[in-house]
Amino acid sequence: METQHVPVLLAEAIEQLNCKPNGIYLDATLGSGGHAYTILKDNPQIKWLVALDCDGDAIKQARSRLEPFSHKTFIFQANFITLRAILKELAVKEVDGILIDLGVSSLQLENPNRGFSFRLKGPLDMRMDKRLSSTAFDLVNTYEASRLEHLFRTYGEERWSARIARALVRERKKAPIADTVHLSNIVTTAIPPAHRPRKIHPATKTFQALRIVVNQELDNLTKVIEEGIDLLAHQGRLCIISFHSMEDRIVKHHFRKSTTRYIYPDGVRAPGRLQAGTLRIITKKPITPQPEEVSNNPRARSAKLRVAEKV
Ligand SMILES: C[S@@+](CC[C@H](N)C(=O)[O-])C[C@H]1O[C@@H](n2cnc3c(N)ncnc32)[C@H](O)[C@@H]1O
Incomplete structure (x- = not known):
């Protein structure tokens, strides 16, 4: 249904x-x-x-x-x-x-193809309006580390923004970060285990920040x-x-x-x-x-x- x-x-x-x-x-x-x-x-x-x-x-x-x-x-x-x-x-x-x-x-959230959910594997899209040109994939794979850090700090209020940004840049050198679960795993690993949030998924704030920027x-x-x-x-x-x-x-x-x-x-x-x-x-x-x-x-x-x- x-x-x-x-x-x-x-x-x-x-x-x-x-x-x-x-x-x-x-x-x-x-x-x-x-x-x-x-x-x-x-x-x-x-x-x-x-x-x-x-x-x-x-x-x-x-x-x-x-x-x-x-x-x-x-x-x-x-x-x-x-x-x-x-x-x-x-x-x-x-x-x-x-x-x-x-x-x-x-x-939007429950359709893996839209790329909003860190739990469901899908392309890193996150556009509410599919006519927009930039997707989350573009941001994650092309922005410099400092820009990503700023984005996660400003729009996700993410304390570990610098570590997450550095981890993404390191990982994307091996291969583009193309799907939601890959991204959420990198984010989770970038946060020191003792500081990973328990009540929300560790990638919640990073995903929120990307979504806010993709959709302005x-x-x-x-x-x-x-x-x-x-x-x-x-x-x-x-x-x-x-x-x-x-x-x-x-x-x-x-x-x-x-x-x-x-x-x-x-x-x-x-x-x-x-x-x-x-x-x-x-x-x-x-x-x-x-x-x-x-x-x-x-x-x-x-x-x-x-x-x-x-x-
Ligand atoms: C929380 S849902 C609304 C749910 C709705 N009130 C209902 O009862 O089903 C938010 C909706 O706003 C749309 N939206 C977000 N930003 C928008 C914008 N700038 N212009 C038009 N629609 C937008 C999203 O695509 C999404 O469908």
Whole structure:
């Protein structure tokens, strides 16, 4: 049977999206269509759901799942940073709510051919969008040691980044590092045995770093938040589910930045010049899954939902 992604924080995200009759909503990360299906089923009065994913496999699966709602669903294979152009194509000027559920889907993770999993042997790919030109193979086999070290430290917060980078460069001199299990074995061996993590696989952080860089995840997140805020209608909500601290920091920072604005044409900042911004933060602290959800779906354990509303 085809793998289907189990949506995380489903009830919480749908409640926070606060769908209104005749509203237009955007699911920027459609995946298997779990969130989208519930948005449409629970809110029969909405006008349209526009849904995007950069992954063609996800689009195919979600399209068939959302078939019963095809009269009010517009599905695009696209990077969410292009949302302005997509809405323009539909002659939509603003949307009443946006959901962004970051990270990788089970559909991607559990398909060995996609190269996301350190447990399943497959090619070192990791592109969510197969139209991208660079794969994890290219990074691992061509980047200099210093660049790899920087990448693992910055995007994986990996303490052993220098050792891992040196080990990769040493190994690839013998033969290209072409598959996920080969990579994960090199990473594991590079970490001193006494320091290998027990709760997570030793290659988790290295794989995360490569995936983030291959898919430009953090740059894309910054862009979609900025565009999303701009394209929200009055009282429209931006709901973002993140899965690691780097993503969450970006969301928190951009939400905070948009709650107030200084007007200082002469360059002088003063409290009296503080003006209400474009957002109101709804979740002072992020919403996290209930223990029951985590025990049913361990992938949910690090999820954080932050919500802000356009003022
Ligand atoms: C966690 S899954 C979403 C699951 C979905 N909410 C569901 O219920 O099935 C994240 C999805 O976002 C997609 N994605 C990640 N970055 C993207 C981007 N920049 N543009 C469009 N889609 C993206 C991935 O391909 C993946 O399918």
